[in-house]
Amino acid sequence: MSLLDKFQQAWQSQRCAAPPTNADDLLKGVRRERQVAFWADAFVISVLVGVGASMSRFTFRDLHRNWPWMIYVASDVWVIGFILFNRWRRRRHAARYDEPLLAHVEWSIQDIEHRMWQDRCSLWWYIVPLALGCMVPPIFFFWMEHGKRPLAASLTPLLVVEGVFVAVFTFVHLVMRYGQRKANGKRRLELDALQTLRESLSNTEE
Amino acid sequence: MGIADHERRFRHWLSEHTGLLVKVVRSFAEAPADQDDLFQEILLQVWQSLPNFRDDSKPTTWLYRVALNTALAWKRGEKKRRSRHGSLSIADVAASSDVAAPPDTSLEAQRNDRIVEQLYAAIRALPPAKRALVVLYLDGFTYREIADVVGISENNVGVTLNRIKKDLAAAVKDDGQ
Numbered sequence: 001m002s003l004l005d006k007f008q009q010a011w012q013s014q015r016c017a018a019p020p021t022n023a024d025d026l027l028k029g030v031r032r033e034r035q036v037a038f039w040a041d042a043f044v045i046s047v048l049v050g051v052g053a054s055m056s057r058f059t060f061r062d063l064h065r066n067w068p069w070m071i072y073v074a075s076d077v078w079v080i081g082f083i084l085f086n087r088w089r090r091r092r093h094a095a096r097y098d099e100p101l102l103a104h105v106e107w108s109i110q111d112i113e114h115r116m117w118q119d120r121c122s123l124w125w126y127i128v129p130l131a132l133g134c135m136v137p138p139i140f141f142f143w144m145e146h147g148k149r150p151l152a153a154s155l156t157p158l159l160v161v162e163g164v165f166v167a168v169f170t171f172v173h174l175v176m177r178y179g180q181r182k183a184n185g186k187r188r189l190e191l192d193a194l195q196t197l198r199e200s201l202s203n204t205e206e
Numbered sequence: 207m208g209i210a211d212h213e214r215r216f217r218h219w220l221s222e223h224t225g226l227l228v229k230v231v232r233s234f235a236e237a238p239a240d241q242d243d244l245f246q247e248i249l250l251q252v253w254q255s256l257p258n259f260r261d262d263s264k265p266t267t268w269l270y271r272v273a274l275n276t277a278l279a280w281k282r283g284e285k286k287r288r289s290r291h292g293s294l295s296i297a298d299v300a301a302s303s304d305v306a307a308p309p310d311t312s313l314e315a316q317r318n319d320r321i322v323e324q325l326y327a328a329i330r331a332l333p334p335a336k337r338a339l340v341v342l343y344l345d346g347f348t349y350r351e352i353a354d355v356v357g358i359s360e361n362n363v364g365v366t367l368n369r370i371k372k373d374l375a376a377a378v379k380d381d382g383q
Binding site for chain 2: 007101108
């Protein structure tokens with residue numbers, strides 16, 4: 001018997017195949033993790049749906065006067081749609097763990113590159129639509145009302161409201177950018193590791 | 207696959223093939239805490255990937271794919287510390303193993319244990335992609351099956367393994383002397 005045969009024999013006879021007694025706790029933990037992820041998304045979406053629904057209700061009470069708020073509702077629908085689309089896309093295109101190793105690595109690379117691209121786009125896809133939805137209607141209201149009151153009396157509230165929105169959305173953007181920079185640092189490292197792994201799997205004989 | 211079938215299959219495989227998972231864990235993680243962490247991660251991925259299982263592949267081949275992919279992902283830094291409370295761990299497996307079968311103290315068994323420990327040490331010193339090949343080879347997979355799990359050509363597997371086998375023989379023999 002060759003040395004390698006002895007290795008195989010020893011390896012295959014090692015004592016580690018006894019069954020654990022129950023898997024209930026693990027399954028509970030997995031279910032809990034899934035529920036947490038689901039409810040986090042459900043919370044964000046329900047807040048957006050709730051705000052969008054009440055704005056629609058308010059708008060339709062006097063559509064002739066309140067129609068500019070439909071711009072907000074449209075931006076709200078856009079963001080909800082975008083979140084749901086991303087959830088669907090991620091589930092559909094997520095790297096599958098039962099793929100061959102090389103295919104899994106390729107999928108993982110694509111997944112990370114997509115997430116990095118998505119982060120770069122968050123300003124245009126999340127923040128700008130919501131900011132426009134909040135900031136454009138007051139301008140329309142100002143335009144519709146101007147001439148009925150002195151300019152200073154109608155311009156001051158507009159500037160205050162727009163200033164608050166600019167401050168809030170700038171803050172949100174900066175916080176998101178900070179989070180993305182931190183995440184992208186890790187992702188870049190992971191991407192490098194994945195690319196090295198792909199190389200070494202493709203040229204394992206080297 | 208219904209949720210009941212899903213759970214039944216998961217529990218069945220867990221009782222049948224834990225050894226396979228433990229081998230992968232010990233080949234990729236050395237510290238007991240890391241082993242527990244990786245073991246949890248693999249079980250989680252097995253559970254989540256199970257609905258994708260089609261009967262056209264052997265459960266062991268499928269489990270190896272999931273376990274090795276998870277180990278490679280874990281290795282490159284996506285380490286998530288899972289709470290050990292209420293979860294299965296390597297220690298649990300070892301404990302149940304001790305209950306199920308008293309330790310074999312024969313000289314032959316002790317020699318085997320020593321070889322296995324040296325093999326694990328030698329495997330952990332290899333680059334991650336090569337570890338996967340060696341684990342499959344040691345478990346008796348053919349080159350065709352290894353190529354199928356890893357997704358590279360059979361020829362590539364053969365060339366790579368020939369080189370690794372020599373390194374492995376040298377490392378384990380040297381350590382064993």
